[in-house]
Amino acid sequence: MKVIDLAPEHVDEYCLCLEEWSDEIREAGTHKRRWFEKHRDQGLRVKLAVDENGTAGGMIQYLPIEQSPAAGTGLYFVLCIWVHGYKQGRGNFRKRGMGTALLSAAEDDARALGAKGLAAWGVSLPFWMRASWFRKHGYRKADRMGMMALMWKPFREDAEPPAWIRPKKKPQGEAGKVVVTGLLSGWCPAMSLVHERARRAAAELGPAVEFREVRTDDRAAFLEWGMSDALFIDGKELRSGPPPKYARIRGKIARKLKKL
Ligand SMILES: CC(C)(COP(=O)(O)OP(=O)(O)OC[C@H]1O[C@@H](n2cnc3c(N)ncnc32)[C@H](O)[C@@H]1OP(=O)(O)O)[C@@H](O)C(=O)NCCC(=O)NCCS
Incomplete structure (x- = not known):
């Protein structure tokens, strides 16, 4: 297994989160591709974990925290780490070290880019990205908003902890609709x-x-x-x-x- 940078031939499967078999992913439309096209030249980093046959089993995407849902300076923020865990399609790639390798590669990359640390969101429930998984990898909590923990790992002493940007307004109802x-x-x-x-x-x-x-x-x-x-x-x-x-x-x- 190795971790590679996203290359043009992987963009389609990346935009489908490696779930080309899933009707739900198709129902989600083309928003991820649109988002990717917009961010690919704005500091977005994507890496894939591929097995010995060259099949991608996992991915990580991260970007400068200044473009993320959190406030911070000089850090990178992990939007998503995902190792395909379903039987369908390419199959289950979990618990083979891909997640750990992806996170470690993102940390090395962020360090090389001069980042002061890496931040990520994690939930306290047993689905999605779990805060406890990041804790196991040396991350600690910088902030919390409901069930969403903001985890981070500073690389340098001058790194400042990030904080969530919080909701500022709600839509209003309108008479007759x-x-x-x-x-x-x-x-x-x-x-x-x-x-x-x-x-x-x-x-x-x-x-x-x-x-x-x-x-x-x-x-x-x-x-x-x-x-x-x-x-x-x-x-x-x-x-x-x-x-x-x-x-x-x-x-x-x-x-x-x-x-x-
Ligand atoms: C969190 C996640 C990335 C971890 O991926 P992973 O590839 O299974 O991670 P690893 O293999 O590195 O580690 C997982 C476990 O497998 C174990 N493991 C690793 N290699 C192993 C091997 N060769 N044999 C047996 N066990 C192994 C690890 O020790 C670890 O054990 P632990 O759970 O007790 O810590 C994955 O579970 C995932 O994608 N979860 C969903 C996250 C999500 O929802 N993301 C979308 C957000 S938008």
Whole structure:
């Protein structure tokens, strides 16, 4: 197994998070590709772990923290580390050291780029990126927002701990309609999936439901809202991780619509 930089021939599978077999990934649309095209020349780094046959089993993506959902200076931020763990498609690559090798390669790379440290998000629940996994790899908590821990590993003594950028505003409801607001960065297909399900449900439920998209890959929009990915039905946020099913999103909007 080795860790390599993302090359043009891997871009398609990277944009599908190595899950070309998954209908859900397709449902998430092309947002990740759009996000990638925008960020590839803005400091985004992507590495893949490939096995002895050259098959990619895992990936890590990180960028300067100044472009991430956290505030900090001179650090890099891991948006996502992912080792394919399903039987389908290319199969299960977990527990073979790919995750550890990817994180270690990202740390070496960030150091070589002059970064003062690496930060990452981790959750305290047993899904997605677990904070405990980073703790095991020498990271400690710099901040917390709900179940989202902000972990970091400083490389130098002058490194300052990062902090979450916090939500700054909420959408407002409007008389005579249901407003569904989707904030979307595009880098995570799981988030894009929720966004696209909400868009579809809003369209199906007719003209009294309005879907509004806020593209937070625009830094000014992200800073205005203080959130990168979220779904609101009028002023109420719908928890988007793990991704709610289409019927649940549609049901929530339909209930609001009935009350108009
Ligand atoms: C966290 C994650 C990246 C770890 O990947 P991984 O490749 O399985 O990690 P490693 O193989 O380096 O380590 C995992 C375990 O396997 C063990 N292991 C590593 N190589 C091994 C080997 N050859 N034989 C047996 N066990 C091994 C490690 O000791 C480690 O054990 P631990 O869990 O007790 O610490 C992976 O579980 C993952 O992708 N999780 C989901 C993260 C996610 O949701 N990302 C998307 C966010 S948008």
